[in-house]
Amino acid sequence: MSAETLVNTQAEFPPPSEGTRDRRYRLRAAAAKVGYGRVRRCGRKRVSLTVQIRNHDGVCSASGFETCGSIWSCPVCAAKISEVRRQEVRKAMLGCSEAGGAVYMMAFTAPHYRGQGLRGLKDRMGLAWRKMLSGAPWGRLRGDMGLIGYIKGLEVTHGIKNGWHPHFHILFFLEKPLTEQEREKFEWKLFNRWDQIVCEAGSDPCNFAVFKLEQAHTPEAAGDYVAKFGSDYEITHLHTKAAKGGGRSPWALLDLSAKGYQEAGKRFGEYSRAMFGARQLTWSKGLKDLYRVSDPSDEDVAETNHGDVVITLDGKEVDEVQRAGYRCFLAMLRAAETGGAVAVRAFLRDFGLGRRSDDLRAFRSQYYGETDNDDKGEFAGRAPASKRDMAVHGVH
Numbered sequence: 511m512s513a514e515t516l517v518n519t520q521a522e523f524p525p526p527s528e529g530t531r532d533r534r535y536r537l538r539a540a541a542a543k544v545g546y547g548r549v550r551r552c553g554r555k556r557v558s559l560t561v562q563i564r565n566h567d568g569v570c571s572a573s574g575f576e577t578c579g580s581i582w583s584c585p586v587c588a589a590k591i592s593e594v595r596r597q598e599v600r601k602a603m604l605g606c607s608e609a610g611g612a613v614y615m616m617a618f619t620a621p622h623y624r625g626q627g628l629r630g631l632k633d634r635m636g637l638a639w640r641k642m643l644s645g646a647p648w649g650r651l652r653g654d655m656g657l658i659g660y661i662k663g664l665e666v667t668h669g670i671k672n673g674w675h676p677h678f679h680i681l682f683f684l685e686k687p688l689t690e691q692e693r694e695k696f697e698w699k700l701f702n703r704w705d706q707i708v709c710e711a712g713s714d715p716c717n718f719a720v721f722k723l724e725q726a727h728t729p730e731a732a733g734d735y736v737a738k739f740g741s742d743y744e745i746t747h748l749h750t751k752a753a754k755g756g757g758r759s760p761w762a763l764l765d766l767s768a769k770g771y772q773e774a775g776k777r778f779g780e781y782s783r784a785m786f787g788a789r790q791l792t793w794s795k796g797l798k799d800l801y802r803v804s805d806p807s808d809e810d811v812a813e814t815n816h817g818d819v820v821i822t823l824d825g826k827e828v829d830e831v832q833r834a835g836y837r838c839f840l841a842m843l844r845a846a847e848t849g850g851a852v853a854v855r856a857f858l859r860d861f862g863l864g865r866r867s868d869d870l871r872a873f874r875s876q877y878y879g880e881t882d883n884d885d886k887g888e889f890a891g892r893a894p895a896s897k898r899d900m901a902v903h904g905v906h
């Protein structure tokens with residue numbers, strides 16, 4: 511067996527105990543195959559002569575590779591971007607409460623059915639929101655509510671029964687808290703206006719029961735409400751919602767794709783293409799300035815490297831590790847975390863020795879803590895996903 515196959519075998523199957531970071535890297539490797547745009551090269555294509563491993567609060571990462579900055583398609587970049595966005599939202603909410611204001615949350619959705627394309631549904635939602643904010647009725651409602659501004663978060667899930675489900679999570683920043691009577695009144699008015707617009711566009715009526723205007727009591731709640739996309743919670747709870755019969759996040763589709771479910775891969779590809787370039791978070795005009803929130807782009811956030819340099823390596827040396835699969839690359843980062851530069855050198859020496867002797871078993875058991883039987887885990891010996899499997903997982 512060659513070194514390549516020893517390390518690469520079934521690299522995308524989850525190791526027996528998979529942490530959140532391992533999962534992000536595994537899913538990114540899957541997105542490189544079925545996703546659209548720069549995610550196909552994220553963390554793979556080297557863009558500088560050297561690679562630096564940095565340590566930020568005990569967690570190491572490597573710079574010198576292309577980063578895609580895609581909140582929608584890349585679980586690694588999405589984590590970085592979401593964390594920054596959540597902090598921005600928290601800062602705005604704190605600013606609002608300090609000035610005596612209050613923040614309210616409400617989700618806006620529209621009826622959708624299996625078989626409808628995601629791009630069309632997403633565009634229709636965007637158009638409906640633009641209509642919502644136009645004309646004299648909105649001006650009156652805004653004045654009555656004491657609306658300072660809003661933040662709109664776009665989220666997409668995929669449901670077993672009804673297909674794609676793009677929806678908005680809105681944070682309304684108000685001048686002062688509402689009484690219960692006012693809250694009920696505005697909940698109804700907001701719903702009513704949205705429902706009217708959706709119906710005028712030819713859709714079925716919305717269900718009032720799922721439209722709730724609720725106060726966000728903490729900055730964390732506000733941040734999580736609109737900017738949880740790609741968060742640790744979403745990545746670690748891939749199947750929770752689907753199990754309850756609700757929609758699953760696109761990461762769950764990507765996970766199924768990595769495990770051999772081709773239809774799930776196609777779905778993720780459709781999603782990745784449809785969402786390409788779309789904004790996940792939109793702040794109403796002037797709101798960022800009001801709360802002194804800076805405005806770096808998703809790409810800039812994803813490319814920013816934090817932490818102290820542990821070691822600078824020759825890029826070609828790291829290419830070998832990178833080509834051996836994401837688990838090998840993570841093992842190098844873990845070596846940097848536990849033993850610094852000395853451990854990284856030892857890792858590279860052992861990796862080189864293993865490659866030359868064409869036997870990486872000892873290397874793998876030392877650095878991955880695994881045996882040959884761990885390669886495929888629960889999927890050992892399993893045939894590619896059948897139609898029945900797909901039905902069980904709700905992929906159609």
Ligand SMILES: [Zn+2]
Nearest residue numbers: 552578584587
């Ligand atoms: Zn990326």
